[in-house]
Amino acid sequence: MESNQSGIKRVLAFAAHPDDIDFGAAGTVAAFTAAGVEVTYCIMTAGDAGGFEPGDRENVSALRSSEQQAAAELAGVRDIHFLGERDGFLAVTPDVVEKTVALIRRLRPDVVLSMHPERNWDRIQASHPDHLACGEIVTRAVYPAAENPFAFPRLAEQGLEAYRVPWLWFYGAPRERENHAVDISGTVDTKLSAIRVHASQHPDIAKMEAAVCSMLQDNARRFGLPEGASAEVFHAVGVNTDQTIAGF
Template identity: 75%
Template sequence: MSRFPADTPVRRVLAFAAHPDDIDFGAAGTLAKWADQGAEVSYCVMTDGDAGGFEPGDRAGVSTLRSGEQRAAADIVGAAQVHFLGERDGFLAVNHEVIGRVVELIRRVRPDVVLSMHPERNWDRIQASHPDHLACGEIVTRAVYPAAENPFAYPELESAGLQAYKVPWLWFYGAPRERENHAVDITAELDRKLAAIRVHASQHPDIDGMDASVRSFLRENAQRHGLSAGSSAEVFHVVGVNTPVTIAGF
């Protein structure tokens, strides 16, 4: 059952990921739909992706390649900005330095929806739970609540004019199935999602196999959540942080 009212206005969206390509696998169809509806979509990729790919050699070159792939994929989806935090791939840590940088970006963008990887391990498909993915989820969760909305957290941001901001909605992608509570029909956006994923060619030794697997996952998502036959869907764990029915924190 969805927790996200259909008439909720989405004007600004900020999507976080651990690595280049994570957003495109997890949420590119939904982000493309929002972009088409006029929302301003921004990405933030936390690591430099230097541990990705399959060829030995210049890791710095891999980082440059992957950041270029992410920018090109974002253009396909319709994302206006791509931010890179530049943390080391495979070593993303939940610490206050990184949390502070995420809080800063949230206060700058002031999004209606923040998207993130999920902080809980998925035991049914552990490949969805790379340690960097889990760290991304925990960093964003801590940044959204309470740090972004607490004017006394990271006071240097307040002093610089970045006032506290209450995020209305937090959407997690890559969630364990028991946490899923919202599906988005992306049948109309499927080709753009797959095109964005294919841009990350440095990460896919079998593009056709990847394409078939993603199509199958998305059809299965739609079936599991009761969408019409032949549909494709992205699925999320939606959390209301500051909504009309939210009880304020203590």
């Protein structure tokens, strides 16, 4: 899948919860930032239903936000937006779509990264309802809302003019949708370090790391990368490229 990766200058990455991006795309993000690409994160929920401890629930959101900020810095990202929606109840509403469109129009990214809107029946844990909602919200925001000058007219009144997103990359896609692999062998340690930061979510860090490493190596094998390589995989969708036709 040719996605003009060398021409990417700005990336906007969406996730449902703190830690989703780190599991799905932190190696790719770290490679982007190391190459000088500007990357921004947007976390849609407050992460308030995460963790395993029954006590001190009031501080869970603040803890998870701080974990995400620290993990993002490891990957070279310092610009993070938190929408603060309720964890477990993320819904495709006009309000959340509008907030997503506003961010896309403000940043005008070359690539939008998002969770996938389709359920993965091979590993249903990848298809938390919030993940699916995140994917659908972002998809609707990318097309047609962000590029429709008549959608959300008050955004245009605020100076946020319509913008055509070139590429939409989904992570956490069903395997049959995956069509683009990024070799992250040089940034896999950064990815693992970023995941470790989310300690509140991992009762067994060693087991988690082993599973992640195995998955990354399997990704690389499936896409024909050298033995021992690690890869993150995406469903890359050309939205406005030389190969797409507006209106069809």
